[in-house]
Amino acid sequence: MSIEIDHVSMEFPLDGGKAIRAIDSVNLTVQQGEFVALIGPSGCGKSTILRLVAALERPTFGRVAVEAAEPTEVSRSHRLGVAFQDHALLPWLTVRKNMAIPFHAARRPVDWKRIDELLALVGLEQFANARPAQLSGGMRQRVSIARALVLRPTVLLLDEPFGALDAVTRRSMNMELQRIWSEDRITTLLVTHGVDEALLLADRIIVMGGRPGRVIKTIEVPFARPRLPEIQRSAAFHQLADELTLALEPEDN
Numbered sequence: 001m002s003i004e005i006d007h008v009s010m011e012f013p014l015d016g017g018k019a020i021r022a023i024d025s026v027n028l029t030v031q032q033g034e035f036v037a038l039i040g041p042s043g044c045g046k047s048t049i050l051r052l053v054a055a056l057e058r059p060t061f062g063r064v065a066v067e068a069a070e071p072t073e074v075s076r077s078h079r080l081g082v083a084f085q086d087h088a089l090l091p092w093l094t095v096r097k098n099m100a101i102p103f104h105a106a107r108r109p110v111d112w113k114r115i116d117e118l119l120a121l122v123g124l125e126q127f128a129n130a131r132p133a134q135l136s137g138g139m140r141q142r143v144s145i146a147r148a149l150v151l152r153p154t155v156l157l158l159d160e161p162f163g164a165l166d167a168v169t170r171r172s173m174n175m176e177l178q179r180i181w182s183e184d185r186i187t188t189l190l191v192t193h194g195v196d197e198a199l200l201l202a203d204r205i206i207v208m209g210g211r212p213g214r215v216i217k218t219i220e221v222p223f224a225r226p227r228l229p230e231i232q233r234s235a236a237f238h239q240l241a242d243e244l245t246l247a248l249e250p251e252d253n
Contacts, residue, residue, distance in 0.1 A: 002067065010061075026045075050191050054080060055074070080153055084144075149180075159191045160193065162197070198244070199237060205219045207248065222236070223236075
């Protein structure tokens with residue numbers, strides 16, 4: 001289902017009654033089944049946009065809609081899947097029981113078959129009874145993404161899910177995420193600092209700049225799917241990566 005951000009501005013109060021504007025008049029649409037990556041410098045409001053879509057914040061001005069409804073309504077019906085950089089797995093529970101948490105939160109019977117299917121999808125069926133401390137960082141993030149999918153959401157929101165991983169593991173997880181996403185093609189919004197990651201995963205890349213954050217560029221990614229790692233060595237990939245990197249550079253005063 002689609003995401004619509006219509007002339008959205010967000011302000012946060014400061015001491016003394018003043019406010020700082022984090023994002024300014026942002027317009028953004030993610031179509032059903034589309035994978036959109038949001039990139040930009042630190043502090044430009046990327047995560048703020050994701051939090052607005054996830055119903056964790058409300059805009060100061062403008063409107064955010066998911067499936068033509070308020071995000072809070074979609075969140076209450078558990079149709080939003082969210083994964084952050086911090087995997088947020090409970091250390092005292094097994095992987096399988098961590099996967100069951102969304103069912104408990106939604107007051108639904110636990111669908112253990114669905115959990116086992118997703119663990120197989122992310123290649124962790126052998127670790128179902130392990131605890132998070134027994135997993136590598138990449139494995140914990142795979143559990144986090146699988147858990148975000150367990151209630152069959154119609155929208156997937158990812159906020160730097162691989163930002164804390166080393167470069168080699170991150171590349172591997174990019175390929176894993178592409179494979180997982182290709183199974184159902186859920187409407188996805190990814191916040192990332194990685195230009196290569198955005199080009200490898202997204203159908204379209206939105207570049208944000210400055211503070212207050214605003215959309216400064218949109219790029220349609222022309223590469224066919226599935227995208228193999230070798231595409232990152234192509235001249236077309238490097239040309240687009242250079243274009244995006246240039247767009248991220250600070251504006252001259």
